[in-house]
Amino acid sequence: MAADPRESIEQYKPEMRKASSGQMMRPNRKTNGSGVQAEDTRICVVMVGLPARGKSLIASKVVRYLGWLSIAAKTFNVGQYRRTNTPTPTADFFDTTNPEGERLRKAAAEAAVKDMIKWFNNGGGLVAILDATNSTKSRRRWIQERCEAAGIETLFVESKCDDEELIMSNIKEVKTTSPDYKGQDPEVAAQDFRNRIRNYEKVYQTLDEDEADLTYCKLINVGHQVIINRIKDYLQSRVVYYLMNLHIRPRSIWLSRHGESMFNLNGKIGGDADISERGELYARKLPELVKESAGDRQLTVWTSTLKRTIQTARFLPFEKLSWKALDELDSGVCDSLTYGEIEQLYPADFKSRDADKYNYRYLGGESYRDVVIRLEPIIMELERSENILIVTHQAVLRCIYAYFMGVDQEKSPWMEVPLHTLIRLTPRAYGTVEDRWSANIPAVSTWRGKGSSAKHQDTEASSRANSQDLAAPETKA
Numbered sequence: 086m087a088a089d090p091r092e093s094i095e096q097y098k099p100e101m102r103k104a105s106s107g108q109m110m111r112p113n114r115k116t117n118g119s120g121v122q123a124e125d126t127r128i129c130v131v132m133v134g135l136p137a138r139g140k141s142l143i144a145s146k147v148v149r150y151l152g153w154l155s156i157a158a159k160t161f162n163v164g165q166y167r168r169t170n171t172p173t174p175t176a177d178f179f180d181t182t183n184p185e186g187e188r189l190r191k192a193a194a195e196a197a198v199k200d201m202i203k204w205f206n207n208g209g210g211l212v213a214i215l216d217a218t219n220s221t222k223s224r225r226r227w228i229q230e231r232c233e234a235a236g237i238e239t240l241f242v243e244s245k246c247d248d249e250e251l252i253m254s255n256i257k258e259v260k261t262t263s264p265d266y267k268g269q270d271p272e273v274a275a276q277d278f279r280n281r282i283r284n285y286e287k288v289y290q291t292l293d294e295d296e297a298d299l300t301y302c303k304l305i306n307v308g309h310q311v312i313i314n315r316i317k318d319y320l321q322s323r324v325v326y327y328l329m330n331l332h333i334r335p336r337s338i339w340l341s342r343h344g345e346s347m348f349n350l351n352g353k354i355g356g357d358a359d360i361s362e363r364g365e366l367y368a369r370k371l372p373e374l375v376k377e378s379a380g381d382r383q384l385t386v387w388t389s390t391l392k393r394t395i396q397t398a399r400f401l402p403f404e405k406l407s408w409k410a411l412d413e414l415d416s417g418v419c420d421s422l423t424y425g426e427i428e429q430l431y432p433a434d435f436k437s438r439d440a441d442k443y444n445y446r447y448l449g450g451e452s453y454r455d456v457v458i459r460l461e462p463i464i465m466e467l468e469r470s471e472n473i474l475i476v477t478h479q480a481v482l483r484c485i486y487a488y489f490m491g492v493d494q495e496k497s498p499w500m501e502v503p504l505h506t507l508i509r510l511t512p513r514a515y516g517t518v519e520d521r522w523s524a525n526i527p528a529v530s531t532w533r534g535k536g537s538s539a540k541h542q543d544t545e546a547s548s549r550a551n552s553q554d555l556a557a558p559e560t561k562a
């Protein structure tokens with residue numbers, strides 16, 4: 086059901102780049118990134134749910150996902166506003182019969198909503214997430230009216246969960262990470278947190294027919310059942326589609342570039358070359374590295390459709406799937422050239438790419454922004470799945486890595502991703518943990534720093550091409 090990536094690319098407003106002598110001209114985009122959404126649509130995603138139902142995790146994933154797609158989004162966490170008034174709440178603070186607690190909690194919600202409206206009005210972005218329990222109908226109605234008056238759409242997202250195991254792991258996570266319980270005995274903290282949940286349970290009202298006029302998405306035991314109501318536009322449906330694909334069971338994702346290719350060795354980009362002898366050694370060693378990192382888990386291997394990834398994955402004793410969407414960034418007319426040749430043949434373009442590598446689109450090829458859009462279905466599928474190992478290319482790997490690690494667009498195209506290295510990413514409630522295994526098999530470095538001349542890389546590559554010594558120590562190509 087994911088949008089066809091090619092369609093999405095076409096939906097960007099084309100904008101011709103300024104032509105200077107020798108510079109290629111082609112449409113480029115710098116819109117909000119959502120592709121089709123009117124720029125003035127603003128959505129407040131209102132989280133709903135008892136404490137320890139994964140609301141903050143869901144909120145942070147939505148913000149990261151939208152940011153990756155260049156849709157500016159921000160979370161407003163009411164708890165943080167409450168903590169400025171009441172850093173250490175008393176035992177009865179969350180008791181709904183305590184009027185002072187009620188007053189302070191409402192004041193915190195008001196401050197968060199006010200700041201959020203200010204953020205929208207100052208052009209901060211398109212999507213705000215109001216992260217709080219918002220557990221009563223009257224509170225939700227109040228938020229909806231405030232937003233409507235400010236010209237902001239509301240999308241209520243309820244996380245309803247009765248899976249005891251999931252609740253317990255959330256309680257554990259909250260009591261160890263929440264600033265409310267900093268420095269406290271974990272057992273006392275857990276008990277206090279359970280009392281807090283009990284207080285909310287007394288007044289909690291799930292989204293139901295009385296609120297049939299609201300736009301909402303109800304997630305039951307994240308990933309098991311989803312109920313949606315009155316989804317109105319493209320951006321809302323995009324957020325909902327993402328939420329439908331989420332699960333929050335513990336899992337890891339494994340990533341590797343293909344083994345060193347003959348093109349890597351010769352400093353050429355793109356193409357569909359075979360792997361080199363050292364690349365072959367990596368392919369043979371990869372099963373061992375995977376075993377070390379994943380144990381006896383049965384993985385599924387995703388490769389691109391290009392030879393170098395398929396050859397690298399061929400000794401892995403798992404099911405394999407080739408995705409066109411995982412093919413390397415298309416370098417158009419520059420395909421099969423070295424960086425030095427590109428610098429010589431297209432000097433203005435070579436400079437433009439360095440100036441804005443994320444948005445730069447090769448003539449007849451792609452930009453990093455284009456790659457992110459075609460990778461969206463991959464990300465959706467990854468969110469739904471468990472135990473996936475992806476063998477892919479430098480640029481594609483950077484984009485996938487940037488999604489999980491929240492790396493911004495300025496930095497992601499410049500990240501160094503070494504060959505012959507297995508990366509394991511483990512998403513956790515508050516960020517993604519990364520581990521790396523090096524195969525200790527030498528390979529050229531295909532990394533080029535911003536602004537550095539490519540001539541030096543070409544000289545090294547050509548001396549390598551004339552030499553048969555493939556076991557040479559690692560070199561910067």
Ligand SMILES: O=P(O)(O)OC[C@H]1O[C@@](CO)(OP(=O)(O)O)[C@@H](O)[C@@H]1O
Nearest residue numbers: 353354355413414416478479480531
């Ligand atoms: O965006 P930059 O840094 O040029 O990196 C992308 C390049 O990486 C390369 C290697 O230089 O990928 P790959 O390892 O798949 O061969 C090129 O084919 C590709 O054009």
